Amino acid sequence: MTRRVLTVVGARPQFVKAAAVSRAIRETDGLTEVMVHTGQHFDADMSDIFFDELDIPAPAHRLEIHGGGHGEMTGRMLGAIEPVLIAEKPDWVIVYGDTNSTLAGALAAAKLHIPIAHVEAGLRSFNRRMPEEVNRVLTDHISSLHLCPTRAAIDSLAREGIRDGVHHVGDVMYDATLFATGRAEKASNILDQLKVEHKKYGVATVHRPDNTDSPERLRFVIDYLRKQAATQPIVFPLHPRTRQTAERLGIAFDGLTMTGPVGYLDMAKLLHGASAVFTDSGGLQKEAYFHRVPCVTMRDETEWTETVDHGWNRLWKGPDFVVRRDIDEYGDGRAAFRIAELLKR
Structure with a gap:
């Protein structure tokens, strides 16, 4: 019997994760996939380029929902996803991470009694002021299959009473x-375009509402990055929300090497060649480790505590790096195939 899997994505990090799982689904007998793109990230540089570069099948459904407050956006997505689920009749709904698209997809499935598989289940920053924290906690509590990247994630679920359907699959x-990485080395010439040299520059990204919604906080972040740029160039791909807020507040980016959003292959090339990463992104903290580049997280907490414990990451206002060690729990690059086998079983 073929099992029908419906995948809900909407934001840039989800496209990257879904690319790996989609490839595994296509290579697993007995599974077929339908993809729904909510439209949360709708800019071509934040969306379409990822489908092209990462060999992701074109979404069967594009909902084109973006903008507005968190509640409004999530509600509109919920209303649009429900009829898609009724029409497609999937055996599983897969959601990724912690965005409004994640929560909307999970809620729509739960109300129709369709089992939910949550990729990156169990992550906790323990900061309920973050919309992402609320999204991930609620999604975990209505999911049937919890696909955890780390043992710490499993422990967090256990503390909340979630023990059934929990699997440590590794990190997609x-x-x-x-x-x-191999594709990027051949296809990307981003270093030449930006006139930066291998291991002689840093990479920065800023997009979290905690950093972009407060004028004082955003000014502090940009000043911090300018200080880092005094010792080496800092390449700063600018998120559309960060750009809009900075323009409204008259915040300049003097001294930083600015660029628009970059595709995944260009970002992989940038990370691989960087000497340091400065970010408020959850995913980029790990990707920095995968490329063995030290990271400074411009937040007051992180979901990926093992990157700090193993010396590859630190909080910008916290202690310095500890002695670096390899992290073994992210797996062997086969997390997506473990997920596909669990969905099949």
Whole structure:
């Protein structure tokens, strides 16, 4: 019997994770996939380029929902996803990470009694002010299959009473990094375009509402990056929300090497050649480790505590790096195939 899997994605990090799992689904007998793109990230540089570069099948459904507050966006997505689920009749709904698309997809499935598989289940920052934290906690509590990247994630679920359907599969971002790095070395000329030299520049990204919604906080972040740029160039791919806020507040980016959003292959090339990463992104903290580049997280907490414990990451206002060690729990690059086998079983 063929099992029908419906995947809900909407934001840039989800495209990367879904690319790895989609490839595994296509190579697993007995599974077929339908993809739904909510439209949360709708800019071509934040969306379409990822489908092209990472060999992701074109979404069967594009909902084109973006903008508005968190509640409004999530509600519109919920209303649009429900009729798709009724029409497609999937055996599983897969959701990724912690965005509004994640929660909307999970809620729509739960109300129709369709089992949910949550990729990156169990992550916790323990900061309920973050919309992402609320999304991931609620999604975990209505999911049937919890696909955890780390043992710490399993422990977090157990503390909340979630023990059934919990699996340590490894990190699909590692799968994606292995796939993309070889392609990026051949296809990307981003270093030449930006006139930066291998291991002689840093990479920065800023997009979290905690950093972009407060004028004082955003000014502090940009000042911090300018100080880092005093010792080496800092390449700063600018998220559309960060750009809009900075323009409204009159915040300049003097001294930083600015660029628009970059594709996944260009980012893989940038990360591989960087000497340091400065970010508020969850995914980029891990990707920095995959490329063995030290990372400074411009937040007051992180979901990926093992990157700090193993010396590859630190919080910008916290202690310095500890002695570096390899992290063994992200897996061997086969997390996506473990997920496909679990869905099949």
